[in-house]
Amino acid sequence: MINIELIRKNPDFVKENLAKRDIFLKDRIDDILKLDEERRQKIKRLEDLRALRNSKSKEIGILKKQGIDTEELEEEIKNLKNDIAELEDELRRIEKYIEDLLLRIPNLLHESVPYGKDENDNVEIKRWGELPKFDFEIKDHSELGVLRGLIDFDQASAMSGSRFSILKGPLAKLERALINFMLDVNTKNGYKEMIVPHLVKGEALIGTGQLPKFQEELYYIKDDELYLIPTAEVSLVNAYRDTILQESDLPINLTAYTPCYRREAGSHGKDIKGLIRQHQFDKVELVKIVHPDNSYEELEKLLLNAEEILQLLELPYRVVALCSGDIGFSASKTYDIEVWIPSQNKYREISSCSNCEDFQARRANIRFKDKTGKNRFVHTLNGSSLAVGRTLVAIMENYQTKDNKILVPKVLRDYMKEEYI
RNA sequence: GGAGAGAUGGCUGAGUGGUCGAAAGCGGGUGAUUCGAAAUCACCUGUGGGUUUAUGCCCACCGAGGGUUCGAAUCCCUCUCUCUCCGCCA
Secondary structure (H helix, E strand, C coil): CCCHHHHHHCHHHHHHHHHCCCCCCHHHHHHHHHHHHHHHHHHHHHHHHHHHHHHHHHHHHHHHHCCCCCHHHHHHHHHHHHHHHHHHHHHHHHHHHHHHHHHCCCCCCCCCCCCCCCHHHCEEEEEECCCCCCCCCCCCHHHHHHHCCCEEHHHHHHHHCCCCCEECHHHHHHHHHHHHHHHHHHHHCCCEEECCCCEECHHHHHHHCCCCCCHHHCCEEHHHCEEECCCHHHHHHHCCCCEEEEHHHCCEEEEEEEEEECCCCCCCCCCCCCCCCCCEEEEEEEEEEECHHHHHHHHHHHHHHHHHHHHHHCCCEEEEECCCCCCCCCCCEEEEEEEEEHHHCEEEEEEEEEECCCHHHHHHCEEEECCCCCEEECEEEEEEEEEHHHHHHHHHHHCECCCCCEECCHHHHHHHCCCEC
């Protein structure tokens, strides 16, 4: 959530910044400003009335002790009651309205974010690794997986519908190996391993920014009013909801493996085939809760920690800085890591590393006490240590052999106990 | 699922209708004492909001939401959560 004080003090800055996202929000900001003005007027009037009531009540207490009749005073206060109740009502309505508007406004962008309309305007930062060369006709991962009996899409869709899959035998084991491998690297890098709830309340999703705006992306269990998490980021960030940390607690580095559940409502027709886009996929996530003064240094570290996984797996990738039009709702700045997918002859997103600054911290109310004793909002960052399913795809395709086998990356051999699957 | 108990400031814990934002202790901070330290003593020490050039003043908050009352931490109702016992269960 954007700081309303900033909107109040510098509305043009906010408008110009949000305009870079290529969505129209100017009028919305003006609405907020007007309502905010109205809100403060009402607060003033309401508090004056309450002060009057309080002092008169106090007087009654004193007079009664002295045995003096207070009926007249009591009548006076009764007359205030309606006005107070009415104002309280109006104020509550306005505050709710402002809150609703504010919760639907995306984060401000960092000055270093390149301007652009969509993903085509993202800026490549670096490339790593050599693209594999094949002296045979390659297969895409789903063809290879089905052929080898390692993936079953048909039975999965029979029981669950489209965009589900069953991994079998050594491929299932490879998925598990990847999860363990990533968690091992992350904990070695100083991230604390967490096991977190997969079902969360709406408040948690408001905290991280998925709600109220992206309801249609989420699986919702009506009877219990719980949502399935679309990413472990939700649970990890909310593990610190409504807390005041010590400055010495920062930075907090967390990692967790969870499945992620997404309805993919807006992506009909995209990536229909294969494991690339599923309603349920495994992901190992990284979250940092950091001091606001060095969150951009922390973002670089986070990116390197995610890159390290691909380097160890020896998978070629590139890093792009997302442009203003492609950055997610909660982020101020985002790097995507894209891994090479031979069958598509292009790089595909496998990790997304973002600094949300204090956007989530405000929503989830996560603060720390600074040296002067003041409570300040932390900055939160998140990144996929890697989307495990897509990593699996990348391994299957980049490491495939002529005889339809898959070479196990060296770092996974201890986990797999086998050289080929 | 059944029965009971509880939820108060960073923590422990008092407070059952009026000057209580809340005793006391612990913890934390500042100062005095000391060559220095410990101990001791004094003072300070919750959050959010409104207003103000500022000191300040005001409002709200004692799990959440309603209600009674001139006035609620205190009385009433609903909900949530925690603990204990019983049952069930991976």
